[in-house]
Amino acid sequence: MPEIASKSALRVRQLRKAYKDVVAVDGLDLEVQAGECFGLLGPNGAGKTTTVEICEGLTQPDSGEVEALGLRWNSDAAQLRQRLGIQLQDTQLSEKLTVYETVRLFRSFFRQGAGASEIIARVQLEEKQNSRVGDLSGGQKQRLALACALVGDPDFLFLDEPTTGLDPQARRQLWELIEEFKESGRTILLTTHYMDEAERLCDRVAIMDHGKEIALGTPRELISATCAEQMVEFTAGSVSHALDVPALRRIEGVREVRTENGAVLLQVTELHTSVPALLAELTRQNVPLTELRTHSATLEDVFVTLTGRHLRDE
Amino acid sequence: MSNNTISDVRAGVAEKKSPRANSLADHALVQLTLVRFREFIREPEALFWVFVFPVLLAAGLGIAFRNRPAEVLRIAVVTPELARSLRQEKLLDVQQLDSEAAQEALRTGKVALLAAPGSSGTVEYRYDDTNPEGRAARLLADRAIQKAAGRVDPVATTDELMRETGSRYIDFLIPGLLGMNLMGSAIWSMGFAIVDARRKKLLKRLVASPMPRPYYLLSFLLSRILMLVVEVGVLVGFGALLFHVPVRGSLLDLGVVCLLASLSFSALGLLLASRARTIEAASGLMNVVMMPMWIASGVFFSSQKFPDMMQPFIKALPLTAVIDALRANMLQGSNLAQMASQVGIIIFWLAICFALALKLFRWR
Numbered sequence: 001m002p003e004i005a006s007k008s009a010l011r012v013r014q015l016r017k018a019y020k021d022v023v024a025v026d027g028l029d030l031e032v033q034a035g036e037c038f039g040l041l042g043p044n045g046a047g048k049t050t051t052v053e054i055c056e057g058l059t060q061p062d063s064g065e066v067e068a069l070g071l072r073w074n075s076d077a078a079q080l081r082q083r084l085g086i087q088l089q090d091t092q093l094s095e096k097l098t099v100y101e102t103v104r105l106f107r108s109f110f111r112q113g114a115g116a117s118e119i120i121a122r123v124q125l126e127e128k129q130n131s132r133v134g135d136l137s138g139g140q141k142q143r144l145a146l147a148c149a150l151v152g153d154p155d156f157l158f159l160d161e162p163t164t165g166l167d168p169q170a171r172r173q174l175w176e177l178i179e180e181f182k183e184s185g186r187t188i189l190l191t192t193h194y195m196d197e198a199e200r201l202c203d204r205v206a207i208m209d210h211g212k213e214i215a216l217g218t219p220r221e222l223i224s225a226t227c228a229e230q231m232v233e234f235t236a237g238s239v240s241h242a243l244d245v246p247a248l249r250r251i252e253g254v255r256e257v258r259t260e261n262g263a264v265l266l267q268v269t270e271l272h273t274s275v276p277a278l279l280a281e282l283t284r285q286n287v288p289l290t291e292l293r294t295h296s297a298t299l300e301d302v303f304v305t306l307t308g309r310h311l312r313d314e
Numbered sequence: 315m316s317n318n319t320i321s322d323v324r325a326g327v328a329e330k331k332s333p334r335a336n337s338l339a340d341h342a343l344v345q346l347t348l349v350r351f352r353e354f355i356r357e358p359e360a361l362f363w364v365f366v367f368p369v370l371l372a373a374g375l376g377i378a379f380r381n382r383p384a385e386v387l388r389i390a391v392v393t394p395e396l397a398r399s400l401r402q403e404k405l406l407d408v409q410q411l412d413s414e415a416a417q418e419a420l421r422t423g424k425v426a427l428l429a430a431p432g433s434s435g436t437v438e439y440r441y442d443d444t445n446p447e448g449r450a451a452r453l454l455a456d457r458a459i460q461k462a463a464g465r466v467d468p469v470a471t472t473d474e475l476m477r478e479t480g481s482r483y484i485d486f487l488i489p490g491l492l493g494m495n496l497m498g499s500a501i502w503s504m505g506f507a508i509v510d511a512r513r514k515k516l517l518k519r520l521v522a523s524p525m526p527r528p529y530y531l532l533s534f535l536l537s538r539i540l541m542l543v544v545e546v547g548v549l550v551g552f553g554a555l556l557f558h559v560p561v562r563g564s565l566l567d568l569g570v571v572c573l574l575a576s577l578s579f580s581a582l583g584l585l586l587a588s589r590a591r592t593i594e595a596a597s598g599l600m601n602v603v604m605m606p607m608w609i610a611s612g613v614f615f616s617s618q619k620f621p622d623m624m625q626p627f628i629k630a631l632p633l634t635a636v637i638d639a640l641r642a643n644m645l646q647g648s649n650l651a652q653m654a655s656q657v658g659i660i661i662f663w664l665a666i667c668f669a670l671a672l673k674l675f676r677w678r
Contacts, residue, residue, distance in 0.1 A: 056522055057522075058518065058522055081522075081523065082524050088519055088522060091514065092514035092516060093519070094353060094511075096352060096356040097353070104340075104345060105345045105346065105348075105349055106523060108342040108346075109523045109525040110523075152523075
């Protein structure tokens with residue numbers, strides 16, 4: 001392996017890919033450091049999956065360069081395949097095979113790696129070892145897909161929306177498994193449109209929209225750079241006592257005001273000064289408060305601030 | 315001593331758990347081929363269509379078209395005198411009915427012929443001359459009536475009966491069904507499995523792994539060849555045991571023909587499945603390709619029944635070549651050299667379909 005590539009697990013330069021009528025990836029640059037968990041965030045259709053599939057050597061880009069683990073697809077494909085663990089979006093594994101048979105099949109493609117039973121234990125499917133894939137729950141199927149990705153003891157793991165459509169408990173279970181892999185010091189590239197997932201798992205994230213990167217950094221950096229740290233959400237007023245929204249902007253510490261489905265969202269720098277000021281303003285306007293919530297700003301808020309859209313709107 | 319035993323047992327256990335213990339079974343091609351078998355035997359419908367259905371069909375048709383010992387023809391008469399004369403003929407089953415009932419029986423096909431007295435002592439036969447049973451009944455009835463009236467044949471004749479195996483309908487049918495089965499199972503098993511895997515994005519997942527791509531196709535061929543032994547064995551064995559259908563040619567030649575046929579139809583199945591993304595599209599395509607061969611290639615009746623100008627096209631169809639070769643081997647005992655033209659056609663289709671399929675095939 002060339003020495004120069006030893007620190008970055010993935011380099012993407014000026015990547016472009018267009019389908020008939022849409023530009024899926026539009027001049028993207030990415031660099032993933034070895035040992036980090038890198039998140040690719042964005043709404044459906046942002047170009048995440050196309051990007052990942054180009055990096056996985058499944059899709060040919062129109063132009064641009066990809067180098068994974070210091071290797072390139074057109075010269076070192078066989079070597080790369082042995083070292084990557086890949087989990088694709090919505091693959092349906094053969095329903096008539098058992099969990100064990102499926103993992104054993106994938107194990108047979110790799111030169112190195114633990115035995116099938118050991119991998120199955122690692123994703124906590126021992127009890128389902130002899131069950132047919134068709135009888136597994138959604139979370140179990142995703143854990144099996146993860147097992148198939150881990151079976152060759154990969155240096156670099158690609159996960160394309162690993163928890164989409166799962167219930168909260170199944171998601172947490174999968175997160176723990178991904179964290180376990182991360183702790184072993186190997187690299188992960190993960191796409192998601194769940195912001196909480198990215199905040200929990202990723203060391204750095206790139207936010208994508210319309211095939212381009214629109215923000216890059218650690219989750220904390222992005223949140224503090226694009227929004228104030230705290231969000232205040234409230235509903236107030238009635239038909240007879242309408243709320244004077246523009247007046248809210250004058251409250252001290254309020255950086256931005258947005259209304260959404262009848263609720264008002266304020267970005268504030270400090271809760272302890274802004275909230276009393278807000279309550280005083282509502283009293284002055286003589287508008288009754290019906291609901292008040294506060295939360296720390298999330299990547300979701302970052303995305304909304306950057307694009308004016310929600311991630312799962314579409 | 316006892317210590318030794320314990321450590322031996324432990325060593326045995328450790329060896330079992332080691333992933334290197336059975337390296338052949340861990341080979342990707344072996345695992346892929348095992349997957350083919352598992353998917354096949356866990357699909358009861360597929361088992362039925364490949365193994366049970368052809369046997370049921372052969373049994374049903376074999377019984378329906380069996381050569382009955384000297385078939386008895388039913389005829390109707392309207393007078394007791396005619397009935398008495400005709401009952402001398404053992405091959406006729408004579409019913410005496412009134413005129414109206416007799417007409418009705420003739421019209422509905424319950425009897426093949428109606429004999430009634432005509433004007434001034436003649437006898438009138440009513441029957442459908444396009445129906446072979448009607449014509450046969452006419453000959454038998456007339457002979458019986460003339461004999462009863464005192465006719466003596468000028469030439470004495472004797473009958474020597476021969477019922478040879480190999481010339482019955484079931485003998486014709488078994489090679490036809492075998493050919494049809496080889497085509498159906500190869501095209502369906504190849505086509506559906508590949509299109510289904512493409513639809514579920516399993517093909518894409520497989521090529522994302524280091525699986526050597528040719529192994530995927532090879533696993534289909536390997537499982538096909540192993541399955542072939544059972545398929546051919548069941549049908550030929552069934553025909554031989556129950557109906558004494560002969561295999562006059564060499565079994566080796568028969569095996570070669572079946573293997574080439576199966577490879578050729580598998581290549582055709584691969585070609586049909588090379589692009590389709592839905593089961594509906596694939597099965598439509600397969601039916602369009604197979605239907606003309608089911609009809610024209612001589613599965614149930616001789617392909618010679620089609621007009622002469624169509625014969626070159628029918629002869630060029632892969633199923634025609636396969637069935638002709640199977641019949642030549644089983645019924646006439648021909649060897650491979652004598653079937654060179656059919657074998658050539660099969661190999662031609664194999665080469666064309668496989669080359670095209672490799673060119674057109676999409677993993678996603």
